[in-house]
Amino acid sequence: MSIRRADSLGGKAAIVGIGATEFSKDSGRSELKLAVEAVRAALDDAGLAPADVDGLVTFTMDTSPEITVAQAAGIGELSFFSRIHYGGGAACGTVQQAALAVASGIADVVVCYRAFNERSGRRFGSGVQRREPTAEGAALGWNLPYGLLTPASWVAMAAQRYLHTYGLDPEVFGHVAVVDRRHAARNPAAYFHGKPITLADHAASRWIVEPLRLLDCCQETDGGQALVVTSVERARDLPRPPAVVVAAAQGAGRSQEQMTSFYRDGLTGLPETAVVARQLWRTSGLSPADIDVGILYDHFTPFVLMQLEEFGFCGPGEAGGFVAADALPLNTHGGQLGEAYLHGMNGIAEAVRQIRGTSVNQVAGAARSLVTAGTGVPTSGLVLGADG
Numbered sequence: 001m002s003i004r005r006a007d008s009l010g011g012k013a014a015i016v017g018i019g020a021t022e023f024s025k026d027s028g029r030s031e032l033k034l035a036v037e038a039v040r041a042a043l044d045d046a047g048l049a050p051a052d053v054d055g056l057v058t059f060t061m062d063t064s065p066e067i068t069v070a071q072a073a074g075i076g077e078l079s080f081f082s083r084i085h086y087g088g089g090a091a092c093g094t095v096q097q098a099a100l101a102v103a104s105g106i107a108d109v110v111v112c113y114r115a116f117n118e119r120s121g122r123r124f125g126s127g128v129q130r131r132e133p134t135a136e137g138a139a140l141g142w143n144l145p146y147g148l149l150t151p152a153s154w155v156a157m158a159a160q161r162y163l164h165t166y167g168l169d170p171e172v173f174g175h176v177a178v179v180d181r182r183h184a185a186r187n188p189a190a191y192f193h194g195k196p197i198t199l200a201d202h203a204a205s206r207w208i209v210e211p212l213r214l215l216d217c218c219q220e221t222d223g224g225q226a227l228v229v230t231s232v233e234r235a236r237d238l239p240r241p242p243a244v245v246v247a248a249a250q251g252a253g254r255s256q257e258q259m260t261s262f263y264r265d266g267l268t269g270l271p272e273t274a275v276v277a278r279q280l281w282r283t284s285g286l287s288p289a290d291i292d293v294g295i296l297y298d299h300f301t302p303f304v305l306m307q308l309e310e311f312g313f314c315g316p317g318e319a320g321g322f323v324a325a326d327a328l329p330l331n332t333h334g335g336q337l338g339e340a341y342l343h344g345m346n347g348i349a350e351a352v353r354q355i356r357g358t359s360v361n362q363v364a365g366a367a368r369s370l371v372t373a374g375t376g377v378p379t380s381g382l383v384l385g386a387d388g
Contacts, residue, residue: 014242017046017228023340035115038224055080055110088374091344115224172320174202184334251275
C-alpha cells in the first residue's frame, strides 16, 4: 500500500497555467460564469486552447458540473472527469487526480477548477441549516443538539484543548492572522489589500466561539480559480515555467469525521494531516528543512499551527512561536484570511507563482512549495518544485 511506501507519481506532471476571477463579496454573476472565466484565464496563461483540454476535475458541493463547464468553456470531448468529496480537503486532491490522469495517459491536459458565490450566495459559515439523511448527517447529529452548528464552533473545541494542553494563550493564534494580513496588504488581488493588522487588532476583534475571534476565521468570497495540469515533457514547450508535482497525497485519519472528530484519543493534532505529511516526505525524499515557502490552509488559525507541527516544522505546542519568528515564509498571497476563500485553490496558484518567481511577495530563490488543503476533514497536500 502506498500509505506505507513512496509512490511513483512525482515528477510526471506539472501545473502550467493558473487563472482566476476577481475576488469579491458580490460577483453579480452565476457560479458557472465564474468557473468559465477562471478556466479560460488559466488556459490563456498556459498558452493552450479549450480544444486542448480532455480532462476536468472539481470538488463536491460545486454547482457547476464538469460536463456543463466543458460545454460553456468551448471544451470538446473529455476522456476524464472527476470530483472529490470533503470540501476544502479536496483542493490539492484535484491536482493529484489530474496528475494521475496525465501520468497514466488517460488525459493529456486536465483543468482543475473551483467557483462559487460563497458570500453573496450560499455561505458555509452560516452553519448547518438542512441536512439530508446520510451517514455523515448522523455523525453531526451527536453535536448539533448541543449548539455546535457552525465550522467555527467545531474547530473551537479542538482549539480550546490545544491551548489547555500546552498552557498557551489565544494570542498564539493571532500570529497566523497577522502574518497572513501582512502579505495580503501587499497583494493587489487580495480582498484585504492595504489592510494589515496587529496582534492588538486580533485581540480586540469580537468573539465568534471562544477561543476563536473574528480574525481567527477566514472570510467568505465570491470568485473562481482554475489550474492547468499536463505532462512535464509538454510543459517544457509552453510559455510559463512549470511547477512540477514533486509529490501529491490524500489522507484520512482513524476515527475521521467532518470537522467533529471529537472521539479521537487526542484533540491537539490533525491525524489526517499526518497521513499526508508522511506520504509527501516519503515520496519526495524531502524534509521540512527543504521547503522554501508554505501555503497552509487557513480556514481557522489554530489548524495552521497544528499543521506546522504535524509536518514536523516544530514540536507540539511550538508553532505559535515558529510563526511569530517568521521561520518559514507562510501564505505569501495572504491566505484565505487575507486574499480570498476559494477552498484553497487560490493557495495552489500562489505556490505556482512562487516557483515561477512572480509572486507579489516573492521568496528569493523559492524552488519548493508545500501546499495543504482543508483540515479537520479528509485532506490532501502537494509539494511543487521547479523543473530540473
